Structure formats: structure tokens, C-alpha cells
Amino acid sequence: MALLIVYPAALSVFDTLTATSADGSTRFTLESYVTFFQLPDALPNLWFTLRITVVTVTILFALCFPIAYYLRFSTSQLSVPVRFLALFPMFVPGIVTAFALIRFLGDNGWIENILFSLTGWEGWVSPIAKPQGIVIGLVWEGVPVTVLVLTAGLSQVPNHLIESARDVGANGRQVFFRIIFPQIRRSVMIVLTLNFLGVFGAFTIPLLLGGASPQMYGHYMANRLYGIGQYTHAQTAAVIMFLISAAVGTLYVRSVVNQRMEKGE
Amino acid sequence: MRRIYFALPLLSVVLMIAVSGAVFARGASEAGSDERTVVDVMIASDTNIFDWYADHLKPLFEAANPEYELNLVHTGAEGAGGNGPIADRAYAALQTGNDPIVSYFETWNPLEPIGALDDGLWLEINEDNVPNISNAIDAVLAGSTGFDVPYRGSQVILAYNADRLLEILVERGEVAAGTTEVPEEFVPSTFPELMEWVQEFPGEFTYPRPDTTGAGRNFVTRAILQANDLNQDVFTVEAYAQRFGTGELSREDIDAINDEFYAGAWEMLNEIEPYLYDDGAYPSGAAAVTRLLTDEVITMITIWSDQALQAKSLGLLPPNTRFIQLADLPMVGGYASSAIPTNATNLEGALALANFLLSSDAQESVVRVIGGFPAVSWDTLPAELQEDFNDVITDDVPSFGGVWIGAAIEGWYTNVAPEIER
Numbered sequence: 001m002a003l004l005i006v007y008p009a010a011l012s013v014f015d016t017l018t019a020t021s022a023d024g025s026t027r028f029t030l031e032s033y034v035t036f037f038q039l040p041d042a043l044p045n046l047w048f049t050l051r052i053t054v055v056t057v058t059i060l061f062a063l064c065f066p067i068a069y070y071l072r073f074s075t076s077q078l079s080v081p082v083r084f085l086a087l088f089p090m091f092v093p094g095i096v097t098a099f100a101l102i103r104f105l106g107d108n109g110w111i112e113n114i115l116f117s118l119t120g121w122e123g124w125v126s127p128i129a130k131p132q133g134i135v136i137g138l139v140w141e142g143v144p145v146t147v148l149v150l151t152a153g154l155s156q157v158p159n160h161l162i163e164s165a166r167d168v169g170a171n172g173r174q175v176f177f178r179i180i181f182p183q184i185r186r187s188v189m190i191v192l193t194l195n196f197l198g199v200f201g202a203f204t205i206p207l208l209l210g211g212a213s214p215q216m217y218g219h220y221m222a223n224r225l226y227g228i229g230q231y232t233h234a235q236t237a238a239v240i241m242f243l244i245s246a247a248v249g250t251l252y253v254r255s256v257v258n259q260r261m262e263k264g265e
Numbered sequence: 266m267r268r269i270y271f272a273l274p275l276l277s278v279v280l281m282i283a284v285s286g287a288v289f290a291r292g293a294s295e296a297g298s299d300e301r302t303v304v305d306v307m308i309a310s311d312t313n314i315f316d317w318y319a320d321h322l323k324p325l326f327e328a329a330n331p332e333y334e335l336n337l338v339h340t341g342a343e344g345a346g347g348n349g350p351i352a353d354r355a356y357a358a359l360q361t362g363n364d365p366i367v368s369y370f371e372t373w374n375p376l377e378p379i380g381a382l383d384d385g386l387w388l389e390i391n392e393d394n395v396p397n398i399s400n401a402i403d404a405v406l407a408g409s410t411g412f413d414v415p416y417r418g419s420q421v422i423l424a425y426n427a428d429r430l431l432e433i434l435v436e437r438g439e440v441a442a443g444t445t446e447v448p449e450e451f452v453p454s455t456f457p458e459l460m461e462w463v464q465e466f467p468g469e470f471t472y473p474r475p476d477t478t479g480a481g482r483n484f485v486t487r488a489i490l491q492a493n494d495l496n497q498d499v500f501t502v503e504a505y506a507q508r509f510g511t512g513e514l515s516r517e518d519i520d521a522i523n524d525e526f527y528a529g530a531w532e533m534l535n536e537i538e539p540y541l542y543d544d545g546a547y548p549s550g551a552a553a554v555t556r557l558l559t560d561e562v563i564t565m566i567t568i569w570s571d572q573a574l575q576a577k578s579l580g581l582l583p584p585n586t587r588f589i590q591l592a593d594l595p596m597v598g599g600y601a602s603s604a605i606p607t608n609a610t611n612l613e614g615a616l617a618l619a620n621f622l623l624s625s626d627a628q629e630s631v632v633r634v635i636g637g638f639p640a641v642s643w644d645t646l647p648a649e650l651q652e653d654f655n656d657v658i659t660d661d662v663p664s665f666g667g668v669w670i671g672a673a674i675e676g677w678y679t680n681v682a683p684e685i686e687r
Contacts, residue, residue: 035516040679095342102553107543108560129546212474212547213682223678226349227476228671229377231513 009242016236036236041214046240048214049200052131056138057195060146061188063139068150072157083147090144094137098208101137102128133209134216138199145198146191153187154180186255193252197245217241301334304614308371309341309348310601311478311551313575317635318371325630326621333614348373355606356381365608368615373604374667375412376502379512387412388605394616397623400641405600408664410502413602416622417631418638420590420598421483423459424558424573425452425565427585433466433564455593456491462565463537469564471542471554474682476674478551483597484567485530485677486665492529495594499526502666514671522672523680531680538681547682558582567596574636597665600640 016032036042067086071079089097104110105128112124127133157180165179206216215223217237225234308315315337323335340348348370356378358365375387389412392399398414405415430447434440440448453459463470473481486500493499509518523531538545542563548554551572557563559581568576576582590596603622605615621627625646628639632650643651 038516099552102556106560107557107562126543129543129548208549208553211682212545212549213678222346223476223674226347227674229379229513230671230675231379 012235013239013242016232016239032232032236036233036240039233041220042233042237045214045217045220048131049217049220052134052138052206052216053196053199056135056142056199057192059135059139060142060195061192064143064146064150064191067143068147068154071147071151072154086147087144089140094141094204095208097140098137098205101133101140101209105133105136128209129211131210134202134206137205137209138202141202141205142195142198146195149187149191149194150184153184153190156187157183186259189255190252193248193255196248197252200245200248201241301332302611302614303334303336304368304611304618305336305338305366306369306371306618307338307340307348307351307367310372311341311569311572312339313572313635314371315339315341317630321630321634322622322627325626326618329621329626330614330617333611333617335618349377352381352386353378355608356384356386359384359386359606359608364610365606366610367606368609368611369618370604370606372601373413374602375410375604376511376668382410382412386606386608388607388609388612390414390605390619395619395623397620397641400623400645402640402642405640408600409602413604414619414622415600415602416619416627416640417635418598418600418640419479419569419571419636420638421480421487421567421596422570422573423453423565423589423591424568424582424586425589426558426561426583427587428583429561429564430466430469433469452587452589454589454591456487456591457593459591460533460537464540466564467540468542470537470540470566471546471548471557471563472567473551473554474547474549475670475677477549478554478569480551480554480567480569480572481547482670482674483665485534485673486670487591487594487596488530488533489527489673490594490597490663490665492533493526497663497665500666500669501664502668505666505668509668519672519675522669523676526669527673527676527680531676534677534681545682555581558586570598571636575634594663597663599664 017028017030018026019029019031021027064086067082071083071086092100102109105126106112107124107126107128109126112126115121115124127136161179161183162175165175170178201218202216203218203222206219207222210216218241221234221237221241224230224237306318308318318335318337323337326335327333340346340351351367352370352373355365355367357363359381375382381387388394390398390409395414401415405418409415427447430451431440431444434447434451435442435444439451451462453462472484475482475485489500490497498504509522541547542557548557551569554566555568555572555576558566558568559576561583570588573582573586573588577586603619605612605619609615623641625641628641629646629650631637631639632646639646
């Protein structure tokens with residue numbers, strides 16, 4: 001891992017922080033970052049990526065927490081198909097998802113045609129070529145992992161704790177905030193950070209859905225490299241992505257390590 | 266029940282390892298038993314080209330050259346990184362003396378990666394190592410660096426749904442109901458006419474992003490040529506190298522190129538933007554823009570001639586789809602060029618493939634199967650071929666030096682694309 005990841009990553013960081021002077025000596029400089037952020041689209045694209053990421057992660061949590069909660073505590077037969085549907089996207093490649101969504105939600109797609117034939121309504125505005133299209137695609141992709149992690153976290157809450165709380169008269173809200181939530185705080189942290197990392201670095205979905213501009217960073221970086229041929233800018237963008245991901249990754253590692261230490265491992 | 270779902274991902278990983286192990290084992294045993302050597306071919310082009318290799322060229326080549334087996338890798342699948350990373354790997358392997366695990370790049374520009382040509386990564390092509398290169402016509406060789414094998418041509422054209430256009434015209438009362446042919450004045454035949462057409466029929470035309478497919482790139486370069494009095498001599502590889510060198514473009518160079526050569530084109534493209542489909546939701550890639558025509562969302566798109574012909578013959582396009590090429594100056598086309606790294610894993614096999622691609626069998630396949638035009642003289646091919654394909658193939662194939670593209674993509678993204686307000 002040191003050879004395949006740490007070494008080349010360090011090399012890249014070093015490259016972006018140095019420049020070769022006319023006399024051949026290497027000096028430390030922030031030049032590549034200054035010129036990078038002078039690009040008219042570098043900052044807007046970064047904000048756009050962060051905004052999409054935060055929105056997607058929030059929607060994912062809001063959508064998946066109730067599902068996971070239901071799967072954990074429901075004893076009904078319905079939970080089997082719900083679980084299947086929640087995990088299904090995991091087995092569909094991103095590119096298939098993207099084109100399925102285009103056909104489904106796009107202009108003259110299924111939704112529009114169904115709405116039209118049922119109600120005669122012609123006002124459908126497809127979200128596919130808009131930033132919403134990226135969010136929809138990424139949410140679809142992120143559901144299985146989110147549900148899996150949250151269900152795993154919730155399954156660690158012992159039934160007897162909840163029952164004893166109920167016995168001493170705690171109502172539903174108290175059970176949730178005093179008993180369940182404290183026990184799954186780490187799972188929540190883990191799912192938020194994992195989703196952040198996945199969405200922030202997404203490539204296929206933002207390439208195929210959404211508009212031409214602004215671009216998400218994974219796509220932007222590839223464009224700089226293979227479209228325009230600016231190796232230095234692409235490298236700088238990569239280091240910026242790496243730093244942001246590393247910061248969020250630290251939160252994840254801390255959650256996992258704390259949990260292990262408390263368990264005495 | 267829950268345990269099964271947690272086990273599923275694990276199971277699939279185990280399966281994947283097992284399958285890939287089996288595949289490797291199979292490859293090894295085949296090579297050992299009948300002594301065929303594998304030639305790894307990296308195909309970064311669209312799916313139609315990959316299918317063409319898999320279904321036509323591979324069987325033809327292997328029948329003619331039983332000592333070789335082609336291993337086709339589609340690096341151009343959407344989401345895959347193209348041939349860029351493979352070329353980077355070959356360059357790195359050259360420097361460390363390792364096996365690059367590639368023998369043939371189906372399309373590649375030997376001027377990349379920067380510095381690789383000088384360091385001897387790309388093989389110089391001549392009549393000694395690829396005898397059939399002597400069949401290539403001058404127009405083909407003019408665009409070649411000498412380190413590549415140009416072997417198939419194609420051109421971006423306009424495709425329009427004639428039935429849909431007629432319907433719009435009837436609805437507007439511009440033509441009488443019951444008319445069966447679109448009157449000529451409603452079909453653009455020059456670039457200025459196309460610009461007017463787009464504004465006359467709002468929402469009915471679009472072109473894809475220039476970095477995602479040639480159908481977008483060559484529409485943008487056609488606008489650039491329009492803004493430069495159709496003077497192709499401005500945009501040659503030599504003119505570029507003289508002025509900007511062969512290194513990485515600086516910010517100043519990009520700005521200079523945009524101000525001096527591209528500003529007029531951006532003005533034109535910005536002018537039509539409000540009239541494009543979805544106010545300029547430039548689709549990503551050839552598949553996305555072709556879908557708009559197929560699903561009858563819009564009337565006219567830009568498309569590669571080979572993809573257009575293939576899609577039409579498969580019945581994917583609306584039944585009354587017509588093709589047009591601009592009469593004042595066609596849209597840029599060009600010849601796809603292969604390149605062979607000097608450190609190719611199977612150099613002999615790669616050279617045999619290059620020679621095969623310029624043979625008349627393969628060249629006829631270029632025309633018949635993918636609707637491209639040949640890199641060799643028509644005289645060497647059957648006469649009925651030219652008659653069959655006369656409608657789409659023109660002799661006029663403008664060129665636009667590939668090195669100018671980077672600044673154009675940058676310029677398009679910063680000048681044309683961001684004005685979309687959503």
C-alpha cells in the first residue's frame with residue numbers, strides 16, 4: 001500500500017508544491033495553487049462539488065434512516081421486499097443506472113409519457129440535465145451502503161435495553177433519543193463520512209447526468225487532464241480533492257478506532 | 266435472512282476472484298497449446314468501433330494470421346479512462362524497462378504523453394515495417410506524424426428527422442398539410458444557414474460537449490473555422506508548435522489562443538445557446554445526443570458519419586432520418602490513427618495488425634461495416650463500393666490540428682458553457 005498509494009500521492013503533493021527554477025534547482029512555491037485558483041472555473045466547480053455532496057449526503061441519510069429503522073424493528077413480511085429493493089442498486093453498475101435514469105426521467109422518457117397518457121399533463125421538466133439529475137443518480141447509488149451500515153448499527157442496540165426503558169415508562173421519543181441514538185452515533189458518523197467520500201469523488205454519474213457546467217471535481221480533473229492536457233492543473237485538483245477527502249477520512253478513522261478501543265480490542 | 270444479505274457482497278467477491286482466476290488460466294493454456302501469441306489492442310473509440318473489431322476484424326485477421334490472437338480491450342467504454350492511462354503506463358514501462366502489457370493502440374496521437382515521442386516510445390512507421398502504408402493516399406499521410414498508422418476516416422455530419430421537421434412546418438402553416446418532402450429552403454446547407462435554422466426552430470437542435478465526443482468537438486472546430494474565414498492553414502500542427510512549442514499550455518497561451526482565434530466562434534455559439542435544446546443542456550457523449558434524435562425529443566443533431574450509417578441500418582434512428590453535410594465547408598473529419606509503442610509486448614503481432622488494417626480486405630470493411638472512408642486509394646477497392654456510399658463520402662475532409670483542441674475545450678467551457686443559468 002505504501003508503494004502503490006502513499007508514495008505516488010506524496011510525489012504528487014511534492015510536485016504541486018515545487019517548481020524548477022531557470023538554473024535547474026528546485027524551490028518551494030505555491031504557484032500551482034495560485035494559478036489553479038485563477039482558473040475561472042476552479043473555485044465555482046469546487047463549491048458546486050461540495051454543495052452537491054452535502055445535499056446528496058443529507059438526502060441519503062434522511063431517506064435511508066427511516067428504512068433502516070423500519071428494517072431493524074419490523075417483524076412484518078413486508079420487510080423482506082423492502083430490504084431487497086434497498087440493496088438492489090448495489091448490483092447495478094453506475095453506467096447502467098445513469099442511462100436507466102435518462103430513459104426514465106428524461107424528456108420523452110417513461111415518467112413524462114406515463115403522466116401524459118394518464119392526465120394529459122405536458123408540463124414535465126426533466127431534472128436529468130440539471131444538478132438535480134446528479135443528486136438523483138448519486139442518491140440511487142448510495143442507498144444500499146447507507147442502509148447496510150445503519151441497519152448494522154441499529155442491530156447492535158439490544159432489544160432488552162429498549163424493553164426495560166419502556167418498562168420504566170419511557171415514551172417513543174425518549175427511547176429514541178436516550179437509548180437508541182447514543183448507541184448508533186458512530187454508525188451515523190461512519191455512514192456520513194463514507195457517503196461524503198463516495199459522492200465527493202464520484203465520476204460516472206456526474207459525467208453522464210447534470211449539465212455541462214459547473215462540473216463535479218472528478219470529472220473536472222479528468223477534463224483538465226485528457227481534454228485540455230494540463231497535467232499540472234489536474235494534479236493540483238487531485239491534491240485538493242485528496243486533502244478534503246483525507247480530512248473527512250480522519251473523522252471516519254477516529255470513529256472506528258474509538259469504537260474498537262471502547263470494545264477493548 | 267439478514268445474514269444472507271451481508272454474505273452476498275462477500276460471495277460476489279469470491280466469485281469474481283474465482284472467475285478472473287479461471288480466465289487467466291484459460292488464456293495461459295491456450296497460448297501454450299497452439300502457440301498463438303496474444304496481441305493486446307486498446308480501443309478507446311466508441312462502441313461501434315469496438316464491435317466492428319470484435320465481429321469483423323478479429324476473425325478476418327486471425328484467419329489470415331493464425332499465429333496471432335487479438336485481445337481487444339475497450340478503454341473507450343463510458344466511465345473508462347480511454348487510452349490515456351494506458352499510454353502513461355507504456356511510457357512508464359519504457360523508462361523502467363518493464364512489460365507495458367499493451368501492443369497496439371487502435372487510436373492514439375503519438376505527440377502524447379508529452380515527451381514520449383522524443384524518448385522513443387512510439388514506433389516510426391515506414392514501408393519496411395508496414396509495407397501496406399505505401400497504399401495510403403496523400404490526404405491521409407499529410408495529417409500523419411510518421412509515427413502513427415492512419416487507417417480509417419470519418420466525418421461529422423448533421424442528421425435530422427425529416428418527418429418531425431415537416432410536422433413542425435405544417436403546424437406553423439409554412440407548408441400545406443399533406444406535403445411529403447421538406448422544401449429545400451428549410452434544410453440548412455451552409456454554416457450560416459445552420460445558425461439561422463437553429464434560431465428559427467428553437468429547442469430542435471443541439472450538439473454534445475466538445476470533450477465528450479467528436480460530434481461535439483468538430484461542430485465547435487467548424488464554428489472556429491467559420492470565425493477564421495474558413496482558413497484551415499491557421500490550425501495546423503506545425504503552426505501551433507512554432508508558436509506555442511510542444512510543452513504544457515500555460516494560462517497566457519490559452520488566453521492568447523482564445524482571444525486571437527476563438528473569440529468569434531464563442532460569440533456565435535453563445536448567440537445560438539438560448540435556442541438550443543433545453544437552453545443549452547449540452548449532452549454528454551455520442552449516446553446521449555443520439556438518444557435525443559432516436560426518442561424524437563429534437564429534430565437535428567451532429568453525429569459521426571459512421572455512427573449515423575450504422576445506427577440507421579440497425580433501425581435505431583427515426584425512419585425518415587436524413588443526413589446533410591455543409592456545402593460551404595464540411596465539418597472537420599479526420600483519419601483515426603493507430604500507434605505502436607516500441608516496447609510493445611508483441612511487436613511482431615502489432616506490425617502484422619497494422620499491415621492488415623491497410624489491406625484491401627480491412628479497408629473494404631471500413632466502408633461497408635462502419636461507414637467510414639478508406640485510407641487507401643479507391644482504385645484499390647471494388648468499384649461498386651464507391652457507388653453504394655457516394656452520398657455520405659465527400660473528398661473534402663477539412664482538418665484541424667489536434668494540438669489546438671485543448672485550448673478550444675478550455676475556451677468553450679469558460680466562455681460558452683457557464684452562461685447557463687439554472
